[in-house]
Amino acid sequence: MATSGSGSINATGWTGSAQDANDYYEFTLTPNSGYQLDITGITLSARRSAAGPANYLLSYSIAGSETTITTGTLSVTTSTSISPTFSLKTPQAVRFRIYAWGASIPAGTFRLDNTLTVNASAPLPVELVSFSGQPTDKAIELKWATSWEDRNEGFDILRGVMPDGLEKIGFVEGHTTSQAVSAYSYIDRDVKAGLVYYYRLRQRDIGGGSELSKIIAIRADFEGEALGAxxxxxxxxxxxxxxxxxxxxxxxxxxxxxxxxxxxxxxxxxxxxxxxxxxxxxxxxxxxxxxxxxxxxxxxxxxxxxxx
Incomplete structure (x- = not known):
């Protein structure tokens, strides 16, 4: 049973010898419509009585799939800071649970202080999940995909024969705002067989900001007649x-x-x-x-x- 205290929540009954799927504290974070959560860590303060549970596990769940963030032990009668760092980006609601077990008697308590902090970074206007390319019919085809877009104007295609000094050779319009996976492609036909070309994307948002992708290298290997190998x-x-x-x-x-x-x-x-x-x-x-x-x-x- 959980009870509210001054700036805390307290509960008893954590007597299982191992993690019990029914013994936990729970809270949920839900992004506003059209936005995503971009969490980089979480900080909370926990405390147990002398007979309280000695072990804890912190997890999160998205659409029913649960993932462990961290696990550890609780100090006797002094507050334990639980502050793992992790990366979690999603437009869906996230449910957090903190399990506890190992109390020596049913009356042993486990308390969470009212000091929960969720660490987050400012989300980028685009979540780029892949960027690759390959030689094709006397050209090089670039492909990339995003899982999230917010006010995305589009992508400048940067290219060069060295990793530095890449120059813009084209532009692909973005999908502005989307929470679905979006696939893009660009065909560079101004290439010479046998040369290695370096490519990079410069994503531009409607507000004037921009972000650079990683650089990829692709060799233009398509010259000659095939041997049927x-x-x-x-x-x-x-x-x-x-x-x-x-x-x-x-x-x-x-x-x-x-x-x-x-x-x-x-x-x-x-x-x-x-x-x-x-x-x-x-x-x-x-x-x-x-x-x-x-x-x-x-x-x-x-x-x-x-x-x-």
Whole structure:
């Protein structure tokens, strides 16, 4: 049973030896319509009597899915500050619960002081959840998505051949205000085969503010006629098989997203159309590019290889 005190709430009956799903304090934070919560931490003060519960667990729940934030022990008769930091961004209501257990007798008390503080940061006008790109038909296609937009005017597309000094090459209009996932794309056709291009998004809001995304690097690998080559399995763990119409007329090399050559061991499988490639020990999970190159230096085909 919980009772209100001077600047606090107090309860007894926390006698379970482990966390009990029915023994907790609860409060809910609900954003105003059209806004989202952007929580970076929470601070509250808890206290137990000498016979009160020794353990606590703080969690939050969105739409019924519960996540533990922190757990710990409570000091005897002195206030314990519970102040975890975490990141939580959502336009939905968030329910917080603090569980307690381990009281030595039913009359042992657990008290929360009236000092709850929710730490939050000013939300950005856009929540960017992905930004990527890939070479396509003599062009580079950029794709990105947002999960949240508030007064979003749109995105400047910045590009350069070096990570610094990127310049604007285009603009994609935003969805202004949205609480749903929004997908965007941009095709850059002014590219030259074999070069690495660096891209960045500059999001502009209607009020005049702006935010920059991370920088991504994409190699324009699409020159030459394809050899009908394939890789399997793909994704893989750094070891895979290559098949093509002819391995005798081409050189195989593996590159990362910046164009760096990755050491590999290539073993032909007793036929001119198949070979085993092993890069284990030289690669980490990510996206790589397998290049088939003719003796005169012409690239015939590029295959994206995903290493898990």
């Amino acid at each position: 394939s890789v399997y399995p793909n994704p893989n763990h750094g070891s895979f098989t290559v098949t093509t119409s002819s391995l005798e007329t081409s050189t195989i090399s593996l590159h990362d997203a910046l164009g760096t050559v990755i050491p590999v061991t290539i073993r032909k499988n007793g036929q001119p159309t198949s070979a085993s490639v092993n890069a284990v020990g030289y690669v980490t999970p990510g996206v790589y590019f397998l290049r088939f190159q003719m003796s005169e230096g012409t690239t015939r085909q590029i295959i994206k290889v995903i290493i898990e």
